[in-house]
Amino acid sequence: MTHDLVIRAARAILPTGEEPASVAIDGGRIVAVGALDAAMPADVEIALGPDEVLMPGGVDTHVHVNEPGRTEWEGFDSATRAARAGGVTTLIDMPLNSIPPTVSPEALAVKRAVAAEKSHVTVGFWGGAVPENLGSLRELWDAGVFGFKCFLAPSGVDEFGHLDRAQLRAAMEEIAGFGGLLIVHAEDPEVLAAHEDGVGRGYGSFVASRPEEAETSAIAAVIDGVRATGVRAHILHLSAASALPLVAAAKAEGLPLTAETCPHYLTFDAEHIDDGATQFKCCPPIRSEANRDALWDALADGIIDFVASDHSPATADLKLAGAGDFSVAWGGIAGLQVALPAVWTGARLRGYPLAAVSAWTSAIPAAWAGLATKGAIEAGRDADLVSFAPEEPWEVHAAALEHRNKVTAFDGRALAGRVRRVWIAGSETAEGVLLDRP
Template sequence: MSHDLVIAGRALVALEGAAPTFADVEIAVSDGRIAAIAPEGAALDAAHRIQLHSDEVLLPGLVDTHVHVNEPGRTEWEGFASATRAAAAGGVTTIIDMPLNSIPPTVTPEALELKRTAARHQAAVDVGFWGGAVPANLGSLRALHDAGVFGFKAFLAPSGVDEFPHLDAAGLDAALDELAAFDGLLLVHAEDPGVLDAAANAGGTAYDTYVESRPDEAEVVAISRVIAGVRRTGTRAHILHLSSAAALPELRAARAEGLPITVETCPHYLTLASETIPDGGTQFKCAPPIRGEANRDALWQALRDGDIDLVVSDHSPATADLKFAGHGDFAQAWGGIAGVQLGLAAVWTAAVEREVPLTDVVRWMSTSPAAFAGLPHKGLIAVGRDADLVVFAPDERFTVHAQELLHKNPVSAYDGAELRGVVRRTLLRGATPGAGELPSREET
């Protein structure tokens, strides 16, 4: 049998339901799917063949379930063309777009269709969509669910944009009740507004002052409220971008209780630390904030222990004038880290230092996000899966230059950093990225 493509070399493969492991193999691709996996030397026949170099390994494409594309409405911050090209360059073959900061936000079926129209002929990789849960659309979430969103994002504190208001305590309860009726999923930006109000300060250029304005307690209190709501309703909930390790004990207990709660963190929380962020370094501003080294160590331990499920980028870019507004004043600068292109290299660099194997990094950034989102053809190199593949040189190093990154605005928290691990080639369904599809929940 002749195939479209065969890739030969060392690959992270999942054979016959076993855990993924590295093996020297030949992988055959037909019609965009993995058709066969054989020992290297089997000489599988194909129209095209790729032989990996000795310093390369083949990984499944990453699945990034937390990306803010911002088109339409704020395309100058980021658009589908630039975001998906940057994703592909970083080894990401599927993204799921957040419902803000586009205008309109994805809170109605009509707004979802605007998103799909904007992405349809621009996406270099596959793009799915989250919906939003805001006060105005409570009671009508089922229509957006039926239109194909993968779940619903809500803020428990102000989001930063007026068109996406947060849910108060009653709103959170109402959303959980509504989603329970059709087994919907609620994604939560969990910071408590009362704690944030009490901790508010005048800002300034000192990063520690910014962290003080968003203390650990804000996450702990908000997550406790989510846990109580899940316990009451049984609704599935997901904690977005966990920053504070102080919330881990209660999350660990809730999950041990059997509550359907999943947790993600982000590369910047695993690789950066407040002690090294310079005064006026507003390119590092995000919410919740990057905390200290001991907190970072605890997040790594939680990943190893299985208390955190996913590592995703929370790619949240803005224009340079917004990121550097106020000349280094953290109270005035826009928050958000643009990281979809650098997540794999950043996490792998830190993982090597901690003697964490590449198999774990791939599980956190590909296999588990695919399973979480309900994408059964993504996240593994296995027969029948999409041939979304990454040729990765794990030992090659490079220096980040923000001006060379492919997302729309040249701002990066990693500018000047030396990272380990280079994506040399990305394949989407066995081909060069450029013909991304728009999967929806109904297709999973």
């Protein structure tokens, strides 16, 4: 038979590792994977260059698109253009900071209607668990969200309230009842309140205001709740190395707990962030160099399951508010487009192969989210593919990135690895589609 498309690559990331391969595609799906010189007649054949690697498209499960309601911060058009430019072919949108937040089926319908007209990659949606919708989460689950995000400390926006310990347990019991998934921003508000004074322009003061204890205390509460209810739970944007033994012990106990970290925690360290540099502000914060190295070790050991961008942009006036005062500026890192090269740059310095980076940014998050047709180059999967040049050096220039507001902690950072081409459903021009939970 003659296939729609065959891509041949001397280097391809397959489930078995990196090896030469030819990939045959029909109707947007991979139908066969064979040797580099396999006989695969096709209407179109593409041979990647010797410096390029064929990889499965990235799956970023932690993106704040912010539309509708705060489209001046970001939006589905700009966010999904940035995703595609960075080799991310599937993303799952967080339930805040849009207005309305995705805390009801009606709000989900509003967001889906907006996204349907503007998305350049495949998009799914998280729901929110807030004090006002406890007891009615099943309706949002049945409407197709992938799970429920909650905060254990104030979220930063008034319309998305945080859960106290009793409300957290109630949400866990409710979500466990229908087999759902709870994803948690785990910081303890009492710990934060005890350290909130005297932040100002000092980056060290900002880190001290959100100590590791805030994470470890909150994560311990989540683990207690998982043990009591059996709910599947996930720790978002883990930054504190001191929390890793808690996560490791919970996993060893067999509890259904997973965790992620983010490119900025794997790239930057507190020792090299200047006072007043609020483009680096995020919560929980970027911590020390030794802490960063411990996160890498935990990722390699499987204590941390995967990497997600936590792309959380804002307008420049909010991000740089207060003339460098960390207590005033908005917290969030815009890194969606640079996530893959940023993680690869750090990984190659530590001797981790590109196949491991692909697993952390594609295969593992796809499997965790239940996206059985994403995250791998094998027959039966969607032909969401990326041509990546891992040795090409480049420097990030915020003004050249696709996301709406040109402020990012990665501005000026020297990285290795460029995305050259992206295929979604076997097409370099196809637009994205919206996903319900499988």
